[in-house]
Amino acid sequence: MRPVISFCICLIVFCTSASVNGQTAQPMIAAEVIEAIIKQTGSEPVPNTVDVFKAGDPQTPVKGIVTTMFATMDVLKKAVEMKCNLVIAHEPVFYNHRDETTQFQNDPVFLEKKKFIDQNKLVVWRFHDYIHRIKPDAIDYGMALKLGWLKYTDTKAVEHFVIPETTLKELLKTLKKIFPENAFNVIGNQEMKLTKVAFSAGAPGSAAHFSMLEDNNVDVLIAGEVSQWETYEYARDAVSQGRNKAVIFLGHVTSEEPGMEYCAEWLKGFLNNIPVWFIKSGPSYWTY
């Protein structure tokens, strides 16, 4: 069997290499695309990563790639319409961090989604652990780009900004223009003056937030989401104690979607012969 295996490995290496350089004659398969992406992140292998194929056959030749925040039903339908069959989502497909599906074996929502993926021969891969390990973190970089705040930061640490002095109220107005879709949850005094802003994408846990809020170099934390008995109550007490601190929770999707928009551009930089599109999943909820 050894010669056959060697031949296959050579073939894969050839296809990957050729496609990455834009010279392939035949489409790369999903497994090759993902291998190229992980290599491009520059990260060491992440043990027990969640960045695995969540659905579909990794051997599928890739016609087009969609990057998105969540592979929702609507995103999957749009991907099919756009003739893309590899969906690269930052977050889980099946409603829990590890995409465990045992609990959903009789669940109609799961079964219909799975059937749609299978019938349309889609491949879904999660790009979470590795995209956060790109230097600088590509999700943070995408947000800095979206805010137009790269000029206010050191590009090696794109989650800290020193912006021209403003108030919390004015900062919220600025953010609302960029993210008009749903209400933010805010702790802090509207008239508070600020210049030092930290950004914490997604849901890294409250310890990361506490550490940022303890830092004298942070006035305001812009975050994704966290359990409300953690950072929320800490910030409420901090404000009640008269400290010049505030937290703005944008919501999980809003906090990381610019990163997945940037991801599409990043992929185009080295996957030359495969169409790559970003599809906005948008916030899951509306606010009333």
Place this chain on the structure above:
Amino acid sequence: MRPVISFCICLIVFCTSASVNGQTAQPMIAAEVIEAIIKQTGSEPVPNTVDVFKAGDPQTPVKGIVTTMFATMDVLKKAVEMKCNLVIAHEPVFYNHRDETTQFQNDPVFLEKKKFIDQNKLVVWRFHDYIHRIKPDAIDYGMALKLGWLKYTDTKAVEHFVIPETTLKELLKTLKKIFPENAFNVIGNQEMKLTKVAFSAGAPGSAAHFSMLEDNNVDVLIAGEVSQWETYEYARDAVSQGRNKAVIFLGHVTSEEPGMEYCAEWLKGFLNNIPVWFIKSGPSYWTY
């Protein structure tokens, strides 16, 4: 030492018994009050419970009791103003489920809060696991009472309601009148017709939500909070698939605070000689 210990136990039993029946001559200590409360819940002992003293000396004679959702800085100050020294909070005091404080040993927010509690000789006890085990669950009961929906439910299962047919939009208007303070996060179509409503207080985890939403006897789930990659995305897909389902997230505080308001009334029913007050902590955040 045995006779002394026996004497102490007898004294404690006497004090507890006498106070609960409103005949005590001397104030009960915090430990006795909590013992009486746990007994009154009718629950079996809860292993590894979070319902323990979080701060202060359990031997403190109780001058007055405050029930609240969170023992925030503001709630603690009001308790002192009202000459109450036992604070019974549903949720943690120090920003994590088990009130672990190791991470906060150099944190100014924690240190100031702890100092305030100590200087004012307050005692803080958490009432979480046991209040949910009262039959019916006293947090759910408090919400049913607040909504005026006891008439729409079986009092043995106060988390399920069959209300007169309405739309999601109208239901939201009703809820907003009762809870005007911050925006709810909603997944669902505004014009959706509904009669069957389930309530899930606090943050029980998404499995509880999935189970309710899979149930044909549930059109709408009114919930506290959950990670946004879980129930939120499940509900978004369910709606996208054309299912007659919706979820309204009130926020954690809003979903359980009526239960702690009811708790004060429940305590008055058997703690006759101790003043008992409810203090509203209110939502930690405002929405923009």
